[in-house]
Amino acid sequence: MTRVAHRICPLCEACCGLELMLDGDRVIEIRGHEADVSSGGFICPKGAALAELHEDPDRLRSPMVKRDGAFVEVTWDEAFAEIERRLPPILAEHGPNSVAMVIGNPAAHKAGLLLYGARLSRAIGTSNIYSASTLDQMPKQLAAGWMFGHWLSVPVPDIVRTELLVILGANPMASNGSMWTVPDFKGKAKALQARGGKIIVIDPRVTETARLADQHLSIRPGGDAFFLLGIVHTLFAEDLVKLGRLAEHMNGVDELRAAITDFPPERVAARCGIEAETIRSLARQLATTGRAALYGRIGTCTQEYGTLASWLVDAINALTGHLDEPGGAMFAKAAAFAANTAGASGRGKGITTGRRRSRVSGAPEVFGELPMTCLAEEIETPGDGQIKAAIIIAGNPVLSAPNGPRIAAAFDQLELVISFDIYLGETSQYADVILPAYSSLAESHYDVALSQLAWRNTARYSTAVVPAPMGHPAEWEMLVRLIGIVKGRGGDVDVTALDDELAADDLARTVGSAAQLVLSKVAPLRGPERLLELALRAGPYGDRFGMASVPPADGGVTLAKLAANPAGIDLGELAPRVPEILRTPSGKVELAPPPLIEDLARARADLDRAVPPLVIIGRRHLRSNNSWMHNLPTLAAGKFRGAAMVHPTDAARLGLTDGGRGRITRGERSIEVAIEVTSDIMPGVVSLPHGWGHGQPGTKLRVAAERPGANLNAILDDTLRDPLSGNAVLGGVAIDLAPL
Numbered sequence: 001m002t003r004v005a006h007r008i009c010p011l012c013e014a015c016c017g018l019e020l021m022l023d024g025d026r027v028i029e030i031r032g033h034e035a036d037v038s039s040g041g042f043i044c045p046k047g048a049a050l051a052e053l054h055e056d057p058d059r060l061r062s063p064m065v066k067r068d069g070a071f072v073e074v075t076w077d078e079a080f081a082e083i084e085r086r087l088p089p090i091l092a093e094h095g096p097n098s099v100a101m102v103i104g105n106p107a108a109h110k111a112g113l114l115l116y117g118a119r120l121s122r123a124i125g126t127s128n129i130y131s132a133s134t135l136d137q138m139p140k141q142l143a144a145g146w147m148f149g150h151w152l153s154v155p156v157p158d159i160v161r162t163e164l165l166v167i168l169g170a171n172p173m174a175s176n177g178s179m180w181t182v183p184d185f186k187g188k189a190k191a192l193q194a195r196g197g198k199i200i201v202i203d204p205r206v207t208e209t210a211r212l213a214d215q216h217l218s219i220r221p222g223g224d225a226f227f228l229l230g231i232v233h234t235l236f237a238e239d240l241v242k243l244g245r246l247a248e249h250m251n252g253v254d255e256l257r258a259a260i261t262d263f264p265p266e267r268v269a270a271r272c273g274i275e276a277e278t279i280r281s282l283a284r285q286l287a288t289t290g291r292a293a294l295y296g297r298i299g300t301c302t303q304e305y306g307t308l309a310s311w312l313v314d315a316i317n318a319l320t321g322h323l324d325e326p327g328g329a330m331f332a333k334a335a336a337f338a339a340n341t342a343g344a345s346g347r348g349k350g351i352t353t354g355r356r357r358s359r360v361s362g363a364p365e366v367f368g369e370l371p372m373t374c375l376a377e378e379i380e381t382p383g384d385g386q387i388k389a390a391i392i393i394a395g396n397p398v399l400s401a402p403n404g405p406r407i408a409a410a411f412d413q414l415e416l417v418i419s420f421d422i423y424l425g426e427t428s429q430y431a432d433v434i435l436p437a438y439s440s441l442a443e444s445h446y447d448v449a450l451s452q453l454a455w456r457n458t459a460r461y462s463t464a465v466v467p468a469p470m471g472h473p474a475e476w477e478m479l480v481r482l483i484g485i486v487k488g489r490g491g492d493v494d495v496t497a498l499d500d501e502l503a504a505d506d507l508a509r510t511v512g513s514a515a516q517l518v519l520s521k522v523a524p525l526r527g528p529e530r531l532l533e534l535a536l537r538a539g540p541y542g543d544r545f546g547m548a549s550v551p552p553a554d555g556g557v558t559l560a561k562l563a564a565n566p567a568g569i570d571l572g573e574l575a576p577r578v579p580e581i582l583r584t585p586s587g588k589v590e591l592a593p594p595p596l597i598e599d600l601a602r603a604r605a606d607l608d609r610a611v612p613p614l615v616i617i618g619r620r621h622l623r624s625n626n627s628w629m630h631n632l633p634t635l636a637a638g639k640f641r642g643a644a645m646v647h648p649t650d651a652a653r654l655g656l657t658d659g660g661r662g663r664i665t666r667g668e669r670s671i672e673v674a675i676e677v678t679s680d681i682m683p684g685v686v687s688l689p690h691g692w693g694h695g696q697p698g699t700k701l702r703v704a705a706e707r708p709g710a711n712l713n714a715i716l717d718d719t720l721r722d723p724l725s726g727n728a729v730l731g732g733v734a735i736d737l738a739p740l
Contacts, residue, residue: 006033006566007462008445009047010109012625014039014176014183015447017460017567018047025466027051027441035567037458042184044176045623049634050441054466058631058700059422060436061469071424071434076473079433080481080491086416086432087485090389096125098388100375103131104395106626110437111446111528112476113420116483117393119502123483127356127365128378128387134371135401136298138725139306140179142366145351146593147314148331149583151367152452153340155314155329156180157293158574159188159455162327163197164285164292168313169224169299173208174622178297181447181454186212188455200282202227202274203299204617205645205687206680218682221617222732223272224296225305225603227279228312229263230272234283235319236260242287244321249579252592256315259597262604271607273682286320291327293317299617302730305603306722311596318591323578330574331581334452335459335542335557336535340581348583359385361719363726371726372401373718379410389416391482398426399627399693402716402728403669418482420475423628429698437475442468446532446562459541459557460568461532476527499526507534521545525559533559541571599724612734614650616664616686618712627691630704642709643676645687646737651677655739664688664715665736671710672740686737688712690730 002023009016017036021029030050032043053059063079064071074082090098101121107113121129133141141151157165159182170178172185182188189199189212201210202217210216219227235241236257243250265276272279286292294316300309314323322328333341354364360377363370370378375397379387390411398404398411404426411417411430419431428434437443445462468474473481477495483502484493500519507515522533536542536557543556555561557569584590623635630636644664646656656662658677663670664686673688681687693711694704713730720729 002028005465007441007465008447008460009050010440010445011046011050011629012176013178013181013450013453014042014044015181015450015460016042016044016047016183018043018050020465022465027054033567036460037568037570038181038454038456038460039183042187045635046625046629049632052632052634054439054441056631058702060424060434063436064424064434066432076471077492079435080485082433083418083482084485084491087389088488090415091124091486094386094388097127097385099124099126100128100130100378100387100390101126102375102390102392102395102397103129104393104397104400105132105136106394108449109447110394110475111448111532112443112474112479113393114448115528115531116476116479120391120479120483120486123486127370129369130372130375131369132372132395132400133367134369134373134726135302135728135730137179137301138366138369138727139301139310139722140297142307142353142725143310143314143596145367146596147311147590148581149348149350150340151351152338152449153331153581153583154179154453155317155323155331156182156453156455157295158327158330159192160573162192162291162293164200164289165189165192165197166200166202166282166286166292166294167209167213168202168294168296170295170297171203171207171209171620173212174620175625177455179453180295180297181450204682204685205619208622217274217278220271220273220611220732221299221615221685222303222305224300224303225308225312226263226268226607227272227274228309228316229260229603230265230268230276230279231283231286231316232256232312232319233260233264234280235287235316237264238280238284240283240287241319242321243318244325245576246318246323246578246589249582249588250318251586251588251590255592255597259592259600267607271609286316286322291325292320292322293327293329295329298620299731301727302618303732304720304722304729306727307724308596308599308603311593315591318589323589324576326574331577332452332454332574333457333540333571333577334454335571336446336451336532336539337448338452338539340583341540342538345580346582347585347587350584359383363721366726371721371728372397373721373726373728375401376403376406376410376718379414388414390414390418392417392419392421392427392431394420396425396427396627398430399691399711399713401718402713402720402730403718404693404711404713406718420478423631424698424700425628426693426696426699429696435478438468438472439466441466443474444529446528456573457571458568459536459562459571461559461562462566463563474527496526503530518545529559536562595724611684614684614686614735614737615732616688616712616735617731618690619645619687621689624689624691628701630691630694631701633703636703636707640674640707640709642689642692642707643674644737645676645678645681647681647683647685648677648679649683650686651675654737656737657739661740663738663740665738666715666717666733669715671712671714673710686735
């Protein structure tokens with residue numbers, strides 16, 4: 001018997017609403033949910049491939065334990081007994097920092113992993129926490145933290161009202177937003193143009209977004225901060241600064257003016273590859289357009305000046321009067337889990353970085369994490385605090401982090417590796433125990449973090465659409481069992497009882513003696529659903545458990561209401577939030593954070609650096625957001641998307657041919673790549689996407705292995721990072737390229 005079910009897609013940041021046709025528990029069709037309050041019926045190939053992920057024969061269905069070098073299927077009790085046998089002795093002998101937590105970006109789409117992973121790291125007490133954030137977005141979060149007081153107070157373009165959208169180092173046609181949840185970017189962009197607006201894309205490649213845009217400018221990889229400094233210089237020099245309503249809420253205007261005097265457009269033009277007059281013209285357009293927004297993303301983050309570039313994007317929006325204004329760069333107001341809606345508004349503690357440093361390189365902690373590029377050296381280097389075990393949660397650093405082969409070798413020498421993974425892949429093959437999730441269709445879904453970066457304020461929740469396999473624990477339950485082991489209560493701990501204790505402890509820290517009363521109001525919920533109900537009711541649209549000064553007329557947003565509304569609840573368009581959103585100690589927008597002003601000296605000394613003859617950048621594709629998606633036939637079909645793009649002039653100079661093969665070399669490391677000769681890439685630049693390099697011995701990804709591609713990260717240097725955020729430098733890196 002066929003039925004219809006609805007859920008949120010968990011495969012990328014767009015978080016589109018899906019409508020599933022099922023015959024029993026078998027998915028027979030997936031389409032966009034027309035009534036969804038965020039995505040309005042939009043669907044991309046990833047959402048359509050969700051059924052293939054559900055049914056993938058390569059997906060692990062049982063826990064695996066490595067015995068005598070080979071994986072064998074075991075029961076859940078046997079898997080946790082193995083962990084209980086091996087993990088506590090490591091902690092007892094070497095201390096909490098001997099266990100590393102390594103977290104991949106799929107965890108951001110799973111409330112159970114995100115919420116309970118943090119609880120596990122606290123239970124262990126380790127300082128060795130590594131995540132995909134330092135391969136992707138940490139500069140954005142750090143800049144936002146310094147400017148606005150919290151890591152997730154990230155302004156996003158109000159695309160439905162803007163007249164000018166300038167996109168730097170981002171490709172939302174492929175991503176539908178990155179650190180910006182904006183499903184159906186193409187439809188919104190075309191609507192912008194239809195109402196007379198304009199889109200300008202600045203990127204070394206003619207991306208899918210650039211093809212849609214009204215204007216495309218090529219920029220030298222790694223030159224973004226210099227280009228943005230030229231814009232800031234122009235705004236001050238030509239008296240184009242207009243702070244508007246935010247003038248009384250802003251610190252540091254004069255400090256910023258003084259700091260950028262050495263960066264006129266004529267001085268930065270060669271470094272960024274954009275003519276001085278073009279820089280001035282764009283500054284004038286941003287300043288004189290009534291509603292405009294500048295948006296920078298992964299290309300601005302994954303470079304040596306990632307934090308400077310991320311800061312300057314928001315500084316320019318502020319200087320041109322477009323920060324926190326309709327049609328400009330605005331702040332979402334999420335229904336749950338948003339720290340910038342909690343506590344007293346308008347002022348706070350701000351953020352603190354560098355509370356500790358990595359043992360070997362001395363890299364500072366940022367947002368509670370150390371750089372992923374420090375992981376291998378922390379495993380390899382003997383001494384107090386050396387990593388002896390790793391818990392990898394939905395991560396694949398062997399492919400996704402620089403110098404992946406070094407990470408693989410480091411994992412191979414650990415005493416214990418526990419991997420939460422649905423595949424036997426490039427990283428999980430080094431595990432001693434693999435704990436696979438069941439299909440995402442069998443679990444509920446709420447976007448904990450991504451709703452804080454959304455194009456519109458909505459609240460959406462999906463219930464499971466198929467039953468969980470008998471006896472298969474949810475991921476949050478697996479994490480609770482690990483917490484039981486760490487706390488000395490064993491792998492067979494009563495999960496319900498321990499979950500109750502964890503919830504009570506959390507509430508005791510926030511509401512004190514009222515903890516038991518509040519818990520009674522959310523009974524009989526458990527796990528992520530209980531945490532979500534607590535967050536919703538305590539959030540800006542909730543009833544505050546009857547303690548709201550002005551109770552919501554409709555009783556407020558609750559989990560029951562979300563479950564009854566599979567299309568979600570519309571909470572309205574983005575609205576100005578300054579000063580309410582601010583959590584800085586001053587209660588102001590900090591336009592000139594001292595660490596960023598100081599880092600300008602590094603850029604100033606680098607102005608005249610010679611441009612390498614050939615550098616490499618990554619790229620993103622709609623069908624290959626993450627490495628594990630290459631194992632889904634629908635997403636892997638068609639043209640091979642892992643080739644190295646080379647400009648015709650470089651191809652002719654180097655003797656490369658379209659469809660041929662080449663060798664990319666950096667230092668002593670090299671990879672072989674397929675060559676695509678195209679004028680879509682600027683001269684002097686090669687583009688190769690991340691996440692490829694499949695087919696390794698010991699893995700079981702049969703579809704991906706048919707066209708394995710080359711691992712870009714195998715040649716990248718794990719000592720290169722943005723010194724402020726610790727983010728890996730993945731773009732603008734000099735290489736050599738020769739035909740095979």
